[in-house]
Amino acid sequence: MTVELRLGDCIEVMKSMPEYSLDSIVTDPPYELGFMGKAWDKSGISYNVETWKEALRILKPGAYLLAFGGSRTYHRIACAIEDAGFEIRDQIQWVYGSGFPKSHKEENGQGTALKPAHEPIVMARKPLSEKTVAENIKRWGTGAINIDTCRVPGEPTPINKLAKWSGFGQLEKPDYSQEINNSGRFPSNLIHDGSDEVIEMFPQTNSGSLLKHHKRTGGKSPIGTFEIRNRTGESEFLGDFGSAARFYYCAKASKEDRNAGLCGVDKQITDDGRNKSIDNAFLRGETLRRNPHPTVKPTELMRYLCRLVTPTGGTIGDFFMGSGSTGRGAVLEGFNFIGGDKDPENIPLAEMRINAAKQQMRLEFPA
DSSP states (O other): OOEEEEESOHHHHHHTSOTTOEEEEEEOOOOSSOGGGOGGGSSSGGGOHHHHHHHHHHEEEEEEEEEEOOTTTHHHHHHHHHHTTOEEEEEEEEEOSOOOOOOOOOGGGOOSOOOOOEEEEEEEEOOOSSSSHHHHHHHHSOSSOOSGGGOBOOSOEEEOOOEEEESTTOBOOOOOOOEEEOSOBOOOSEEEOOOHHHHTTSOEEEESOOOOEEEEOSSOTTSSEEEEEOOOOGGGOOSEEEEGGGGSEEOOOOTTSTTTTOTTSOOEEEEOOOOTTSSOGGGOSEEEESSOOTTOOOHHHHHHHHHHHOOTTOEEEESSOTTTHHHHHHHHTTOEEEEEESOTTHHHHHHHHHHHHHHHHHHHSOO
């Protein structure tokens, strides 16, 4: 496993790299909102097609790009990525309960903005160089996402057998012996943070409770094949019960995550960027933080995203590295990492946080 951190503008850092250097890019670029009055968040770099053309060049054919965006500006980032030559494959939604209102309080109970509760992620792929995904994987190792290693953990789910009605009124006896699917639920394009506020948004549901129905699959009656999908009712319920949030990946963020590896760093007074006129006075103001970066992503979230789009032993790039959350995720999943950032204060922060992840790996997987 190798880690390389580079100081410099994202385009220049990528230009210094050879073609086909990376197996994936997982990054959190500026949302171009002018967050907290920071110049780096209103430079236009995320809208610049040249940024993503360089990303395209250094990725292997079929490699994936995951890029966070803001709800107001996501479309501009996605369009720039597409215009650079990427295929937009999907949009992942990261839903969380920790957002704070940025609304200015007006008279008569009015305001200017909604409370943020999600961030979209562009899921794009560099076009294949081979005729099929299988051939591309064979040559480059890239082109597909890792479904089985990213399945959502949950209770084992029974799989019903099908009873078939085949020709001339003959009904085959259904086999109700249950197979158990222990591999987990298929990963979706929605991720939540597991907070109480988010869980409350999801209803309580039964999984697998469907009434018996007939589905005609071909031919004319009585010749032809019909399937009876029999999932029993309440008396013989097959499946599980709970919040519908269980169907989606939960990236739990710990309080220690932001400051991992920074125990020797002096705390800094950090303005949280919240306007003083917002409604919730308890949440606004200045705080003491060892890691002053304002947009730190949960390491568990970055681990999942790295694992989703990167082949085993691959190399991940992030050229809007910040304090190194992607690098931490990459290291903890056993990937190589190349990171870059133009702010010299971010490089030592990222290095310390990534080194803490290396130490965690050594403790969990001693040689």
